[in-house]
Amino acid sequence: MPTRTAVTVTLTAAERHRLEKMAYGHMTAYQTRKRATVVLLAARGQPNAQIAAETQLHVDTVRTWRGRFAHGGIPALSDRRRSGRPARFTAVQVAEAKALACQLPAESGLPLSRWSCPELAAELTARGITDTISASTVRRWLRQDALKPWQYRSWIFIRDPDFRAKTQRVLDLYARTWQGQPLSAEEYVLSSDEKTSVQARCRCHPTLAPGQARAMRVNHEYGRGGATAYLAAYDIHQAKIIGRCETTTGIVPFMNLVEQVMTREPYASAKRVFWVVDNGSSHRGQKSINRLAARFPTAVLVHTPVHASWLNQIEIFFSIVQRKVVQPNDFTDLSEVRDRLRAFEDRYNATAQPFQWRFTTADLDDLLARLNQHTSAERLQEPSIALVA
CATH class of the missing domain: 3.30.420.10 (Ribonuclease H-like superfamily/Ribonuclease H)
Incomplete structure (x- = not known):
């Protein structure tokens, strides 16, 4: 049976310097450190069996990373992209879940004041949007757009005419x-x-x-x-x-x-x-x-x-x-x-030192402009709401 010949590894000065930082860096990931060590030992001419014994890796693992580096250099030491498990939920289902989170539960006739992730998951299943879904999945979707429907802030409109x-x-x-x-x-x-x-x-x-x-x-x-x-x-x-x-x-x-x-x-x-x-x-x-x-x-x-x-x-x-x-x-x-x-x-x-008061008349005008824009949008929506009713 013919024996396998170990791939020859030759390093440039720049590659050796970078691999040494990867192999001995305190913040380097464990897998990256091991792979860099394999390449450095291979560059010294050590056989795969000796490298495996020194790094406590399987000889096939040493052979893999030695060959990957010889053909692709340092970028080849990174994990290749994997397809992963097929997506269970479609983009439409994710969008419908986020749209539901942006509605008040009372609008759906539910006796709730605000949504929680378990309540959203149960409602998505009840509406037939998804088959079964966990609260952690819903929470992960909402985190993508920084949605937190379980939180609220109180506010009050200006009612002083002056x-x-x-x-x-x-x-x-x-x-x-x-x-x-x-x-x-x-x-x-x-x-x-x-x-x-x-x-x-x-x-x-x-x-x-x-x-x-x-x-x-x-x-x-x-x-x-x-x-x-x-x-x-x-x-x-x-x-x-x-x-x-x-x-x-x-x-x-x-x-x-x-x-x-x-x-x-x-x-x-x-x-x-x-x-x-x-x-x-x-x-x-x-x-x-x-x-x-x-x-x-x-x-x-x-x-x-x-x-x-x-x-x-x-x-x-x-x-x-x-x-x-x-x-x-x-x-x-x-x-x-x-x-x-x-x-x-x-x-x-x-x-004590005086408070550093930063709210000025310019900020006041900006605040009033935003409120005026908000109230104007509400007035435009009122006729459509009346027609729907």
Whole structure:
């Protein structure tokens, strides 16, 4: 029986360098490393049996990769394209599954609020679109177009007729401008609001500090120690916070905060102090503007549009308080809550920098244009919907 002669392998300097990187690289795949090693040993003139023993591969495997490299070079060391298992589902079935995921379940008469992958798989089978299909297959299809019908986000349309004018006033103040004129150094802009119902929850067991591979542990059961309202005014250009705790919110507590701020420097001797507030009951409408001006003539109350509290920078500070001071809520009584809030004000004022507010009037115009385009498209669809009905 004739013996097989091993294919001669000759390497260029560039090929040897690349194969050595493949054979000894820490990030190289295992199969690629083995194949490169086979070629390097073959280039040294070693027989296939010796290479197989050294690499712990079958001699036929060594012979295959040695021959593949001799005829195709380094690209031949990669796996050849395989046909794989024939596709079980057609492109039309995949498209119908994605179209179903983009519909509300209620439109199909199902008692569901949103789709999940198992529900979609069951509905595809029930409609006869597919025979049987797994939820993981549906999830893989949806992932191709980043579809996640089990998630949702809430939103609200603008319903304030003066939305743009009110928003621009607030944005101009953030940019130190009022009615087209720049603010002077003796004019200040404050953002103010109330954080309601800051509770004192005394945990039934002490909170455990974090440790190695262990998060902080807070007992689920607690005793109620009452609640307080935290009112604050934030100087957006000086990054200074002035706050107080009250038993409840309302006109009187808000005016107490105004009194506290306006009777201290530099606001007591300021030329004007602008108060940016939302439309809460404590400071709503023209009456609140008149009431504030009557008590402090240099104070100017500026309202954000309805349902636009996100324009009020004090909400950013309140989110910081919620994360760093209130949660996890473990206080013995309300006095501890008040002390913690006052101490945090001092800590914050010592190092705080003004928020980098990036939403400008140009962004506002873009937002309104997108909303207008959306509502215009809805108006065009209304007649067709009526005809179908």
